[in-house]
Amino acid sequence: MRHLSVPSAQTQHWLDLCRTQKWSSNEAGVTRLDNGRNAIPINDSAPGEEDEVWCNNPHIEIEVQQKGPTHWLDHIDEELAETYREDWPHSYEIQGDILIVKIEETVWIYGEMIADAMLTQLPNIRLVCADLGVKGEFRVRELHPLASRDGTLETRTRIRENGYLLWVDPTAVYFSSRLSNERVETLATAKQLRNQLKRPLVVCDPYAGVGPSLGALLSEPDLVSGYYVGDLNPDATELLALNIEYLDSRRKNAQGGQVAPLYPAELHCRDALEWAKDSGNHNQIDLLLVNLPHQSISHIEALLPLLKRNQTSVLRGWAIIERLESDENEEAIRCAISSANGNLEKFTFKEVKGFSTTKSFMCFEAWLNLSV
Numbered sequence: 001m002r003h004l005s006v007p008s009a010q011t012q013h014w015l016d017l018c019r020t021q022k023w024s025s026n027e028a029g030v031t032r033l034d035n036g037r038n039a040i041p042i043n044d045s046a047p048g049e050e051d052e053v054w055c056n057n058p059h060i061e062i063e064v065q066q067k068g069p070t071h072w073l074d075h076i077d078e079e080l081a082e083t084y085r086e087d088w089p090h091s092y093e094i095q096g097d098i099l100i101v102k103i104e105e106t107v108w109i110y111g112e113m114i115a116d117a118m119l120t121q122l123p124n125i126r127l128v129c130a131d132l133g134v135k136g137e138f139r140v141r142e143l144h145p146l147a148s149r150d151g152t153l154e155t156r157t158r159i160r161e162n163g164y165l166l167w168v169d170p171t172a173v174y175f176s177s178r179l180s181n182e183r184v185e186t187l188a189t190a191k192q193l194r195n196q197l198k199r200p201l202v203v204c205d206p207y208a209g210v211g212p213s214l215g216a217l218l219s220e221p222d223l224v225s226g227y228y229v230g231d232l233n234p235d236a237t238e239l240l241a242l243n244i245e246y247l248d249s250r251r252k253n254a255q256g257g258q259v260a261p262l263y264p265a266e267l268h269c270r271d272a273l274e275w276a277k278d279s280g281n282h283n284q285i286d287l288l289l290v291n292l293p294h295q296s297i298s299h300i301e302a303l304l305p306l307l308k309r310n311q312t313s314v315l316r317g318w319a320i321i322e323r324l325e326s327d328e329n330e331e332a333i334r335c336a337i338s339s340a341n342g343n344l345e346k347f348t349f350k351e352v353k354g355f356s357t358t359k360s361f362m363c364f365e366a367w368l369n370l371s372v
């Protein structure tokens, strides 16, 4: 492609001129030459080298590496892409090698074509599925397979998050990568509590899903001594067991050496409200996670007996609430804690950004001391 060679100090001046005259080409960028000059790509409408406008700056030919398509829409017929410009999916979610995308009714008939374009653009994707919304007791997503790179429709896949791997299955178990920052915060809280108690923690995640919080906690050396985890969904519990086995197998102490086995190591497919019905589980836990956002607050009271007494322990959870009912919800959490003879040392109740605009997705964290 034809380029105008200019002294580097004058590049901006010549770029401006070429742009205003519509002589620049956007098929390539500016190329730095070895002789203190830059080469600006110009198009066919720019005058020839002999034209006075160039002030004797020479034209040179540089072979340009064509930029490949950068978006899956670049693989769709231009006219069609333009016709449905407003309707094509604007975003998608990736879990491992599966891409999940919501498809508007108006372009549903092009579903397979969209999926093929996505497979062409994204080499690490194996399966593209349409998201038909959440269903059932465990709020898992109904997916419709649109196209598969190798013909397989398996939805169990493995993701990497914050340095650890997790088995997930979007058709069988809830998982959201949007909450990965919350996991980072959970880890920070746990480290703070460990420093305060001066020993590793017993943690409890009774709504663990596939166990992403355990991923963060068990990857940290000398942070966790034991766990009570579970989920009501049998598919979640199966993946949770696989993930904990993997996380446990790579545990090391801070010096990179061997660690003591985790104890307790309780993993059950059970209703979270059942844990405290066994009095043997009372007074065992330092850090309790409550992640059933539509019911977390109402479940707190039944879970508090699990926390250790006469020491600082932490209750950390997530709740979806009406925007205007923040005070009432905060009061309900405080009330559940005081009814259990809990003394609040620290309390935060704050919104996690990036969720629905009509409701608030909140994180609550209570540092408390339950007296006997």
Ligand SMILES: C[S@@+](CC[C@H](N)C(=O)[O-])C[C@H]1O[C@@H](n2cnc3c(N)ncnc32)[C@H](O)[C@@H]1O
Pocket: 137, 138, 173, 174, 175, 176, 179, 206, 207, 208, 209, 210, 211, 212, 213, 230, 231, 232, 233, 236, 270, 271, 272, 273, 291, 292, 293
């Ligand atoms: C919002 S998800 C959170 C999963 C996981 N903690 C995460 O962050 O990905 C809630 C989980 O609670 C499980 N669940 C629903 N009701 C439950 C109950 N009563 N007891 C235990 N688990 C329950 C669901 O199957 C789901 O996996």
